[in-house]
Amino acid sequence: MEIITISLAPVAIIAFYIWSCDKYEREPVKLILTAMLLGAAIAVPVVFVEHIISQSGSFFTGAAASFWNAFVVAAFTEESFKFLVLWLLILKSPEFNDKYDGIVYATFVSLGFAGVENILYVADSGYVTGLMRAFTAVPAHAIFGITMGFYFGMAKFYPYERRSLKAKSLLIPILLHGIYDFILMTETEWLWIVFIGFVIFLYTSGFKRIKTLSRHSYFRTDFDLLNEKFNRGD
Numbered sequence: 001m002e003i004i005t006i007s008l009a010p011v012a013i014i015a016f017y018i019w020s021c022d023k024y025e026r027e028p029v030k031l032i033l034t035a036m037l038l039g040a041a042i043a044v045p046v047v048f049v050e051h052i053i054s055q056s057g058s059f060f061t062g063a064a065a066s067f068w069n070a071f072v073v074a075a076f077t078e079e080s081f082k083f084l085v086l087w088l089l090i091l092k093s094p095e096f097n098d099k100y101d102g103i104v105y106a107t108f109v110s111l112g113f114a115g116v117e118n119i120l121y122v123a124d125s126g127y128v129t130g131l132m133r134a135f136t137a138v139p140a141h142a143i144f145g146i147t148m149g150f151y152f153g154m155a156k157f158y159p160y161e162r163r164s165l166k167a168k169s170l171l172i173p174i175l176l177h178g179i180y181d182f183i184l185m186t187e188t189e190w191l192w193i194v195f196i197g198f199v200i201f202l203y204t205s206g207f208k209r210i211k212t213l214s215r216h217s218y219f220r221t222d223f224d225l226l227n228e229k230f231n232r233g234d
Helices: 002-020 029-041 043-056 062-090 099-125 127-135 137-157 159-185 191-218 222-232
Strands: none
Touching (some): 002 029, 002 099, 002 127, 002 137, 029 043, 029 062, 062 099, 062 137, 099 127, 099 191, 127 137, 137 191, 159 191
16 A cells, blocks of 8 residues: 555646646546546556567667667657547547646646556565655656647647647657656666756756646637637637
């Protein structure tokens, strides 16, 4: 029970913060919990897909192996599954009626996955690992979700840029996730300095995106409302 509590505490704290920053219209609890549960559920297929992709790159060594495992095995697989869940869950949902909603749902999907992953790591490596991941890996997954949701939410309301924004909502989280894992997987001591700087960058960019869409959603413009009518076909 203690392992579950330690593992899920940062997930719950971040989830509440993301939900509470929704200034315009907070999302139904049932739907955001569904997003989180689906995020947790994809951990099962992700493990199998990652195993297959990892085996296909077994001939890589050194930095090339770290790159393959970080960007392709982990980042590409995990963010692709998260993106698929986000797409299927909310793209046509009437509850997806504001840019910030993209951040809410994408982050809850990411946190669901991060919760399962965190339980496995803490159960295997102990409480110290849980404490470290509470400030690194779990927030990182949340920020990957924030980034995905930021562009996904923008894509919903800007039809002329929809294709490029949707591409960014998948590719940029893959890039950020890949860099994060690559730094750790190289196991190079001096890169810890880079890692700390990168984590600070993730926190900064995440809070900036939350602030941008949270404030923008609350003070929506006539142009935004016209875009919504266009998308509804009014």
